[in-house]
Amino acid sequence: MSAVIVNEVLRGFYLDSVALLRMSQSLVALDGVDEAAMMMGSPSNRQIMADAGILDATGEAAEAGDLVIGIRADNQDAADLALKEARAILEQSSAAKGDGEVWRPRSVRSAVKAMPDANFALISVPGDFAISEARKALRRGLHVMIFSDNVPVADEAALKQEALDHGRLVMGPDCGTAIINGKPLAFANAVARGSVGVIGASGTGIQEVTSLIGENGGGISHAIGVGGRDLSDAVGGFTTMMAFDLLDRDPATEHIVLISKPPSAAVAAKVVDRIGASSKPCTVCFVGGSEMSLPANATAVTTLKAAAENALGGSAIGAGFDPAAMAVPASGGPMIRGLFSGGTLCAEAQVVLQAAGEAVGSNAPVPGSGGLDSKGAHQLIDLGADEYTQGRPHPMIEPSVRDDALTAALGDDSIGVILLDLVLGFGAHDDPAGYLIRSLGGSAGKPVIASVTGTEQDPQRRSAQIAKLEDAGITVAPSNADAAALSLACLRSTT
Amino acid sequence: MERIEQANEEAVGRMLAADPVLIDVVTAGDVIDGLGEKVILHAGPPIDWADMCGPMRGAITGIAVFEGWAPDLEAAEEMASAGAFEFRPNHHASAVGPMTGMTTLSQPVMVVENRKYGNRSYCTVNEGLGKVMRFGGNDAEVLDRLRWLRDVLGPAMGVALRDTGGIPLKSLVARGLTMGDEMHQRNVGCSGLMLRALAPALAKTSTDTKALSESLAFIGGNDQFFLNIAMAMGKAIMDPVRDIDGSCVVTAMSRNGTTFGIRVSGTGDRWFTAPVEMPEGLYFPGFTEADANPDMGDSTIVETIGLGGFAMGASPAVAGFVGAGTAADAANYTRTMAEITVGENPEWTIPALDYLGVPTGIDIRLVVETGLAPVINTGIAHREPGVGQVGAGVVRAPMACFEQALVAFAESVGVA
Numbered sequence: 001m002s003a004v005i006v007n008e009v010l011r012g013f014y015l016d017s018v019a020l021l022r023m024s025q026s027l028v029a030l031d032g033v034d035e036a037a038m039m040m041g042s043p044s045n046r047q048i049m050a051d052a053g054i055l056d057a058t059g060e061a062a063e064a065g066d067l068v069i070g071i072r073a074d075n076q077d078a079a080d081l082a083l084k085e086a087r088a089i090l091e092q093s094s095a096a097k098g099d100g101e102v103w104r105p106r107s108v109r110s111a112v113k114a115m116p117d118a119n120f121a122l123i124s125v126p127g128d129f130a131i132s133e134a135r136k137a138l139r140r141g142l143h144v145m146i147f148s149d150n151v152p153v154a155d156e157a158a159l160k161q162e163a164l165d166h167g168r169l170v171m172g173p174d175c176g177t178a179i180i181n182g183k184p185l186a187f188a189n190a191v192a193r194g195s196v197g198v199i200g201a202s203g204t205g206i207q208e209v210t211s212l213i214g215e216n217g218g219g220i221s222h223a224i225g226v227g228g229r230d231l232s233d234a235v236g237g238f239t240t241m242m243a244f245d246l247l248d249r250d251p252a253t254e255h256i257v258l259i260s261k262p263p264s265a266a267v268a269a270k271v272v273d274r275i276g277a278s279s280k281p282c283t284v285c286f287v288g289g290s291e292m293s294l295p296a297n298a299t300a301v302t303t304l305k306a307a308a309e310n311a312l313g314g315s316a317i318g319a320g321f322d323p324a325a326m327a328v329p330a331s332g333g334p335m336i337r338g339l340f341s342g343g344t345l346c347a348e349a350q351v352v353l354q355a356a357g358e359a360v361g362s363n364a365p366v367p368g369s370g371g372l373d374s375k376g377a378h379q380l381i382d383l384g385a386d387e388y389t390q391g392r393p394h395p396m397i398e399p400s401v402r403d404d405a406l407t408a409a410l411g412d413d414s415i416g417v418i419l420l421d422l423v424l425g426f427g428a429h430d431d432p433a434g435y436l437i438r439s440l441g442g443s444a445g446k447p448v449i450a451s452v453t454g455t456e457q458d459p460q461r462r463s464a465q466i467a468k469l470e471d472a473g474i475t476v477a478p479s480n481a482d483a484a485a486l487s488l489a490c491l492r493s494t495t
Numbered sequence: 496m497e498r499i500e501q502a503n504e505e506a507v508g509r510m511l512a513a514d515p516v517l518i519d520v521v522t523a524g525d526v527i528d529g530l531g532e533k534v535i536l537h538a539g540p541p542i543d544w545a546d547m548c549g550p551m552r553g554a555i556t557g558i559a560v561f562e563g564w565a566p567d568l569e570a571a572e573e574m575a576s577a578g579a580f581e582f583r584p585n586h587h588a589s590a591v592g593p594m595t596g597m598t599t600l601s602q603p604v605m606v607v608e609n610r611k612y613g614n615r616s617y618c619t620v621n622e623g624l625g626k627v628m629r630f631g632g633n634d635a636e637v638l639d640r641l642r643w644l645r646d647v648l649g650p651a652m653g654v655a656l657r658d659t660g661g662i663p664l665k666s667l668v669a670r671g672l673t674m675g676d677e678m679h680q681r682n683v684g685c686s687g688l689m690l691r692a693l694a695p696a697l698a699k700t701s702t703d704t705k706a707l708s709e710s711l712a713f714i715g716g717n718d719q720f721f722l723n724i725a726m727a728m729g730k731a732i733m734d735p736v737r738d739i740d741g742s743c744v745v746t747a748m749s750r751n752g753t754t755f756g757i758r759v760s761g762t763g764d765r766w767f768t769a770p771v772e773m774p775e776g777l778y779f780p781g782f783t784e785a786d787a788n789p790d791m792g793d794s795t796i797v798e799t800i801g802l803g804g805f806a807m808g809a810s811p812a813v814a815g816f817v818g819a820g821t822a823a824d825a826a827n828y829t830r831t832m833a834e835i836t837v838g839e840n841p842e843w844t845i846p847a848l849d850y851l852g853v854p855t856g857i858d859i860r861l862v863v864e865t866g867l868a869p870v871i872n873t874g875i876a877h878r879e880p881g882v883g884q885v886g887a888g889v890v891r892a893p894m895a896c897f898e899q900a901l902v903a904f905a906e907s908v909g910v911a
Contacts, residue, residue: 018815018887021777037780042716044625052781070780102823103830107865110834 006079007059013067032078041066108136146172160238175225176203189425190457194219197253199243201260204342212308221253231263262289283310287347288366305481318478323489328447330416337409338380338419341395345421346382352484399435419487424454433468451483502741507856513732514610516661520653524600536585538596538793539751540766548752550631553880554595557633590617591793594629603649607727616730621723626883630876655696677810678725679803679872685721729796745857752791769895776816776888788878801853804870805832809845816888835861862897
């Protein structure tokens with residue numbers, strides 16, 4: 001085989017040597033090309049090209065300021081093609097090579113360097129590292145929100161004590177929702193700013209209350225997530241106490257809403273004392289909790305909806321909504337099957353059904369509910385619980401977690417009504433209504449009742465999601481509590 | 496914690512206070528203690544003949560012939576394997592050397608004095624591109640060039656430098672950064688500036704116009720002429736930073752072609768080593784990564800002082816060795832290295848990054864915490880002895896060096 005060597009010299013054409021090496025690679029990749037390079041014609045470069053067997057007399061005559069194209073190919077055609085390609089590459093060399101990756105800080109330290117006036121850090125790293133990262137942020141004077149879970153409770157208590165010493169707020173661990181200065185953080189909704197401050201140990205509880213307030217003419221000053229365990233005996237309510245201090249001092253906050261699972265008696269007493277010390281009216285919603293005596297500035301409510309209504313000054317949400325009138329007769333059996341992505345929404349639905357005298361079972365039972373094995377009870381399932389989300393995303397992000405349970409419920413003759421929640425906002429799935437409709441795949445054969453937690457300003461737009469659901473024959477209630485009531489009305493309209 | 500922060504501030508303070516000046520070129524054996532017959536200083540942490548890579552062996556045999564210890568390369572190899580030579584790291588002798596880093600008694604070495612602290616460091620004169628000893632080349636052409644450096648250029652530079660009273664390097668490097676140099680793979684600007692500073696004195700002190708012409712042409716034709724000066728400067732800056740109790744700032748990074756070693760201020764002269772990695776890069780025509788030797792040389796001293804890979808933002812072309820090679824990529828390398836350094840150098844700034852100072856003072860805690868190993872710009876040698884350079888690219892320092900160092904450092908400050 002006779003190899004062909006082709007050289008071309010571009011007089012006085014300078015290009016950077018690294019750029020030339022890069023360009024040379026694409027010549028070598030061409031069919032029929034053995035070896036090729038573009039180099040400036042300095043003596044040492046010409047030596048390299050000669051050693052590589054790609055220099056002829058033309059290239060040999062080049063000078064240091066000349067660009068030499070050297071090609072060795074199987075035949076003349078391949079060599080000519082490569083030369084043409086080389087000229088084309090050189091012509092394009094000034095064209096943009098694509099977007100460089102935008103630099104982002106890789107540590108708390110350099111993030112603070114890059115933004116020296118920052119005062120807040122959101123930490124979302126595997127649980128083993130969350131405390132250590134949070135501590136770094138605290139020591140740099142930042143308030144901290146910890147999205148991570150799987151943090152030992154003793155570490156949480158120690159961290160919160162340290163934060164208190166620094167005069168900084170630690171929201172979480174396992175804090176999925178907050179709105180600070182109008183900025184939704186993690187899973188939160190776009191809610192108008194206003195006079196209601198929210199303190200919550202539950203993510204979807206905060207989302208439902210803030211969205212209902214925002215969609216019904218009110219607004220939120222701050223919504224402070226405290227983490228699911230803040231009001232446990234082991235932690236003792238550090239963050240809740242500090243959140244009260246902050247909202248008490250905040251002139252924009254006129255009313256404070258506290259949302260949590262029922263705390264232990266000892267912590268509850270501490271919280272009640274703190275409420276009494278507040279100068280502002282408070283609404284307390286311990287979802288599933290029993291009656292408790294509260295100071296004069298506080299009102300106890302049992303549902304998230306009632307909490308929102310109370311914070312709005314008593315105006316009713318979902319005016320004109322009449323479960324009995326809207327009820328679709330249930331078909332099939334006498335049971336409700338609730339499939340929830342929001343844990344607190346599941347709890348609220350249990351409270352509503354219990355209040356109507358129904359027996360309820362759940363994998364996340366509130367006081368008064370049984371387990372999923374309870375006989376003759378409506379089953380309300382929290383699909384965000386660990387047993388469903390091990391190794392997969394939360395159903396708010398990835399609604400397919402609900403698919404199997406939905407299929408089972410549709411095929412179960414004992415079930416007359418299916419009750420669902422859809423949660424919108426930042427971080428949530430971009431079209432949960434569309435996904436649900438595809439999962440149902442046409443007629444469900446039994447009533448499907450839903451609520452949509454979110455606002456018009458959310459990326460998914462609440463009204464658009466509701467319209468989609470209604471077009472598909474799904475009945476949408478104004479709130480999660482109303483959806484539970486409506487499910488019951490559907491059952492009762494058959495009997 | 497506070498003690499460590501203070502010690503690291505002290506370390507970086509000494510780096511920034513340094514005043515390196517190129518003052519002389521002298522014969523290595525005259526200034527380096529113990530550099531006698533059959534003693535060979537090499538790049539990297541300590542290593543025996545048995546563990547040396549191809550280019551290192553090629554350079555050893557070449558330098559033995561150059562010094563007249565062996566009649567030819569074969570004899571030199573036999574002597575080396577029989578233990579006839581004593582091998583010591585440059586770093587143990589106030590010296591540094593690029594790639595194989597050969598330093599022996601009759602070679603000329605450039606002298607950089609740190610006028611703030613009074614210490615001096617040494618590095619041989621850069622041989623230029625092509626087939627050279629630093630990449631393991633050892634044929635007659637290579638040895639002839641070394642003789643010319645010894646007999647002509649070295650003495651001429653020595654006389655000229657003494658005549659100038661020394662050339663301050665800090666401001667020269669600052670100007671080089673604004674000209675697109677990062678002082679490891681790019682030294683075009685600084686080499687030109689050095690020639691400008693040196694030429695009048697060379698002309699003034701020369702008695703032989705042919706030798707003068709050759710000397711000026713050699714410097715002017717070597718884009719990497721300044722690299723060895725930058726390295727001696729790096730060593731002169733870092734030596735006063737050694738042995739600060741409680742400081743976890745890296746004082747040296749170096750590789751011998753087999754292992755990569757680092758030293759940390761608070762742990763003194765101990766080397767923390769790990770197998771050296773393979774550069775990612777571009778190859779000269781006729782060569783591929785199959786021909787490449789792993790990373791080698793003392794030149795990583797320039798990264799240790801915040802240049803080279805740390806100053807990539809000044810030298811976008813160099814980022815082209817890996818990835819997309821955009822100017823934004825180059826800037827990202829520099830910003831990312833700021834994640835692992837104590838501070839920035841306000842005198843060495845990068846115009847394209849809004850005059851951000853180069854990241855200075857590698858903190859081993861930050862390296863381990865962020866998982867970001869130092870980025871090093873490097874030449875690539877052929878893995879066989881005698882061939883020379885086959886490419887250039889970018890490589891990371893092995894994380895294992897920093898992990899070991901951190902454990903030892905923790906013990907030294909009593910927190911282990």
